[in-house]
Each structure stands twice: as C-alpha cells, then as structure tokens.
Amino acid sequence: MKAGHLLQLLLLSAVWGVSFLQIRIxxxxxPPLWVALLRCSSGALLLWSVMILGRRSLPSRKLLPWLLLVALFNNAIPFTFFAWGERTIPSSTAAVVNATTPIWTLLISLAVQRGHATGRMIAGVLLSFAGVVLVVYGHEVGEETASARAGLVLGVTLVVMASLCYAIATVMAKAKLKGIDPIGLATTQLTLASLMLLPVALAGAYPVAVSVPSIAAIATLGLAGSGIAYLLYYNLLAHVSATHVVAVTYLLPIWGLFWGLLAHETIGWTAYLGVAVVVAGLLILNWKTQVQAASSTARA
Known part of the structure; x- marks a missing residue:
C-alpha cells in the first residue's frame, strides 16, 4: 500500500472514529431523529455536488424498493439509534459496540447462504463479543444507581441494534445492489433516508437551546462523517484491495477510545483490555478471508 493510501486510510478511520463523539455532542x-436527519441531509448535499460536478450516475429506478430498504437499515435507523443510545452511554463504549457490525454481517450471511461456520469463525466471534462485554462491564463498574444501570443497558442495546441494521443493509446491498456507481448509491441512500426521517422528525420533539458545539458536531457528522468519508472510502476501494480497506474496522474502537479520552470520558482499564480483545477477535475472524463487499466496514 502506498504512503498516500495509508494516510487516507488513517484519515478515514479517524473521521469515522470521531463521529461517535460528535453524535454525543x-x-x-x-433530539435523536434530528441528529439523524441533519446528518443525512447535509451529507447528501455534499454528495449531490460531487454527483453533478463529476457527472456520476444514479441507480436505476427499478431498484427503488431495495434502495429504500438499504437507506432505512444503513442510515435512517442506525443514525437515530446511535444518537439515542449515546444519551446514556459514552461515545467510546458506542465505538467498541459498533465493532460488532462485521460479526453480525458474517452471521447473517451464513444464515442466508446456509453456510457453515468454521472453528476459526466461532473463536473470532466469541472473542470479539467477550471484548465488548469487558468494555461494557468496565463502564458499569463506576455506576451506582439503578437508573444509570438501566440507561447503560438501553444505550448498549440501541447501539447493538444499530450495528445489526448495518449488517442487514450490507447483506442486502451485496445481493441486490452490485455494479452500481458507489457515489450514486451513497447519494441515493442519504437522500432517501433524509426523506424518511423528515416527517417523523417534524412530528416529534424539536431542538431547543441549540449550542454552537452541537451545530459544529452536526456539520462534522454530515459533511465529514457521511460525505467526505464516503469519498475517501470509495477512492481507497478503487486503488487498494478491500481486504486492506477493511482494516478500518480494527481502528474504529481504538479511535473511539482516543477521542473519548480527549473528551474526558471516564474510561476504565477494562475498556482498554476489551478493545484489545475485540480487535484480536476481528483479526482472527478475518484471517485469510477475502472481503468482497464495499460496505462491509463498520461505520458510525
């Protein structure tokens, strides 16, 4: 891998990694629905500009049902659930739990294709989940009230569900959306997700006492996390193997801890151990495995 591509990979992982902290801010x-809506719409605006200037193509209309489903599971639901979940758990914990996305993708793919799990796969899955438990336990140790523990359970559950949604979208995209211009696909996804979220957000709670840091966080999420990150991701896929690009998966939990530490989140020693265990599990899971899907990387 060339030095320039390695720098792009590190930049991509840093942008996606800081997204967890920006979601919390x-x-x-x-409200969660507004975080998701503004993130999708601002990201879509940037990608539409790239589409028009680059004369890229949009997916065929006959694929609209699948495009709607992928937008729902890849953007609308998980973006909302991450914002909801991070109301009760630290961004660093969310980043580590999100690292289960490749595991869910593998399990769903095996179920759909009626495949058989190897001993290596089982070991990788169990090890990764054990690492997540360590991270969650490390956070729970410091909690004292029943409401705080309930909030922790709710937050972790929502982030797990968001990660599961990413996996569902990945499997659907593999099966039904192959051969599509990736920028066109990303633009369509964010646009459709925005249209889904708009009426629901307008019917719910509205933002109050909007602060400058929150506005900056939304801009970072949309323009960087859901705009520039897509461009970096697909540019990397065009020049290096998907097996190398999937290394972003291993870096996201590490970046999550790093940004959380800078934001003065409470991070116990078990969290660092848990991240090491998660990364080890993912490495075992993907050892000598050819990654083929452009959207198989864990996202925030």
Whole structure:
C-alpha cells in the first residue's frame, strides 16, 4: 500500500472514529431523529455536488424498493439509534459496540447462504463479543444507581441494534445492489433516508437551546462523517484491495477510545483490555478471508 493510501486510510478511520463523539455532542441540543436527519441531509448535499460536478450516475429506478430498504437499515435507523443510545452511554463504549457490525454481517450471511461456520469463525466471534462485554462491564463498574444501570443497558442495546441494521443493509446491498456507481448509491441512500426521517422528525420533539458545539458536531457528522468519508472510502476501494480497506474496522474502537479520552470520558482499564480483545477477535475472524463487499466496514 502506498504512503498516500495509508494516510487516507488513517484519515478515514479517524473521521469515522470521531463521529461517535460528535453524535454525543450533537445530542446535547438535538433530539435523536434530528441528529439523524441533519446528518443525512447535509451529507447528501455534499454528495449531490460531487454527483453533478463529476457527472456520476444514479441507480436505476427499478431498484427503488431495495434502495429504500438499504437507506432505512444503513442510515435512517442506525443514525437515530446511535444518537439515542449515546444519551446514556459514552461515545467510546458506542465505538467498541459498533465493532460488532462485521460479526453480525458474517452471521447473517451464513444464515442466508446456509453456510457453515468454521472453528476459526466461532473463536473470532466469541472473542470479539467477550471484548465488548469487558468494555461494557468496565463502564458499569463506576455506576451506582439503578437508573444509570438501566440507561447503560438501553444505550448498549440501541447501539447493538444499530450495528445489526448495518449488517442487514450490507447483506442486502451485496445481493441486490452490485455494479452500481458507489457515489450514486451513497447519494441515493442519504437522500432517501433524509426523506424518511423528515416527517417523523417534524412530528416529534424539536431542538431547543441549540449550542454552537452541537451545530459544529452536526456539520462534522454530515459533511465529514457521511460525505467526505464516503469519498475517501470509495477512492481507497478503487486503488487498494478491500481486504486492506477493511482494516478500518480494527481502528474504529481504538479511535473511539482516543477521542473519548480527549473528551474526558471516564474510561476504565477494562475498556482498554476489551478493545484489545475485540480487535484480536476481528483479526482472527478475518484471517485469510477475502472481503468482497464495499460496505462491509463498520461505520458510525
């Protein structure tokens, strides 16, 4: 891998990694549905500009049902659930739990294709989940009230569901959306997700006492996390193997801890151990495995 591509990979992982912290900051002023809506719409605006200037092509209309489903499971639901979940858990914990996305993708793919899990796969899955439990336990040790523990369970459950949604979208995209211009696909996804979220957000709670940090976080999420990150991701896929690009999966939990530490989140020693265990599990899971899907990387 060339030095330039390695730098792009590190930049991509840093942008996606900081998204977890930006989601928490945005949630200080915006309800979860509004965080998701503004993230999708601002990202879509950037990608539409790229589409028009680059004369890229949109997916065929006959694929609209599948495009709607992928937008729902890859953007609308998980973006909302991350914002909701991070109201009660630290961004660093969310980043580590999100690392289960490749595991869910593998399990769903095996179920759909009626495949058989190897001993290596089982070991990788169990090890990764054990690492997540360590991270969650490390956070729970410091909690004292029943409401705080309930909030922890709710937050972790929502992030797990968001990660599962990413996996469902990945499997659907593999099966039904092959051969589509990736920028066109990403633009369509964010646009459709925005249209889905708009009426629901307008019918619910509205933002109050909007702060400058929250606005900056929303701009970072949309323009960087859901705009520039897509461009970096697909540019990397065009020049290096998907097996190398999937290394972003291993870096996201590490970046999550790093940004959380800078934001003065409470991080116990078990969290660092848990991240090491998660990364080890993912490495075992993907050892000598050819990654083929452009959207198989864990996202935030």
């Amino acid at each position: 945005a949630g200080d002023s915006f």
